[in-house]
Amino acid sequence: MQPVILDQESKGPGTDAEAGSAGTTRRPGRPRSEQAEQAIIEATLDLFAEQGFEGVCVEAVAARAGVGKATIYRRWPNKEELLLAALGSMKSPFPEPKGVSVRDDLVAMLTVMCHDRADPRKARRYALLLGEGQKYPRLMARYKETVVEPRHDAIRAVIRRGIGTGEVRPDADVEIALLALTGTVMAKEKAADGSLDGEFAARIVDELLLGLTPRTPRTPRTAR
Numbered sequence: 001m002q003p004v005i006l007d008q009e010s011k012g013p014g015t016d017a018e019a020g021s022a023g024t025t026r027r028p029g030r031p032r033s034e035q036a037e038q039a040i041i042e043a044t045l046d047l048f049a050e051q052g053f054e055g056v057c058v059e060a061v062a063a064r065a066g067v068g069k070a071t072i073y074r075r076w077p078n079k080e081e082l083l084l085a086a087l088g089s090m091k092s093p094f095p096e097p098k099g100v101s102v103r104d105d106l107v108a109m110l111t112v113m114c115h116d117r118a119d120p121r122k123a124r125r126y127a128l129l130l131g132e133g134q135k136y137p138r139l140m141a142r143y144k145e146t147v148v149e150p151r152h153d154a155i156r157a158v159i160r161r162g163i164g165t166g167e168v169r170p171d172a173d174v175e176i177a178l179l180a181l182t183g184t185v186m187a188k189e190k191a192a193d194g195s196l197d198g199e200f201a202a203r204i205v206d207e208l209l210l211g212l213t214p215r216t217p218r219t220p221r222t223a224r
Contacts, residue, residue: 039065040072044086049125052132053139056083080139087129088147090122094154102162103205106181109155110201113185118196152178159212168212180208 043064047056058079062069076082092112097105116122133140159177162168184204188196 036067041086041089092116097158102167105158106205107202111198114196114201169214172212
């Protein structure tokens with residue numbers, strides 16, 4: 001497939017290639033900069049899927065995306081930052097917690113994880129990341145720090161909020177709860193019935209909350 005040329009740097013700054021001429025009505029659709037950024041991210045992921053980390057270089061990404069190298073360097077200073085941005089895009093953003101129900105917020109987050117896991121393209125790329133990542137411990141450490149941990153922190157915050165509101169037991173182990181939620185999604189393979197979805201996310205949360213919700217103290221029996 002031939003790249004779509006998005007970059008028009010030869011026109012120089014101040015022209016319609018960058019911000020549009022004064023008095024010119026912007027065409028409907030995505031801004032050029034957003035189109036270019038998406039093309040760069042997709043080109044990076046495609047090269048990564050085809051050739052692994054070694055196959056990703058700025059020159060190859062620029063050629064695949066149909067942009068100039070300067071367009072890439074304006075956004076990401078080096079290959080590592082570009083890779084982190086591209087790999088981070090494989091995970092859809094979590095919805096903002098509504099703060100009304102711990103269950104509902106956890107289900108919403110896990111539903112996003114399930115949908116990503118059920119996407120065969122994302123699943124293949126993620127499997128390659130795990131396989132290739134062992135060769136690049138620094139990159140993987142930064143991926144976990146910048147992509148994985150913020151998502152885990154969001155889940156932890158919801159669980160801790162539940163402890164504060166009384167929806168979750170005060171002695172609940174937050175780390176074990178986090179691992180139970182995320183690990184179940186990661187361990188699940190997409191079934192023929194499409195069960196890796198929002199309904200599956202709700203089942204995970206409901207089963208976990210059976211063990212996390214406060215226990216009602218038993219009323220002592222009256223001696224007869």
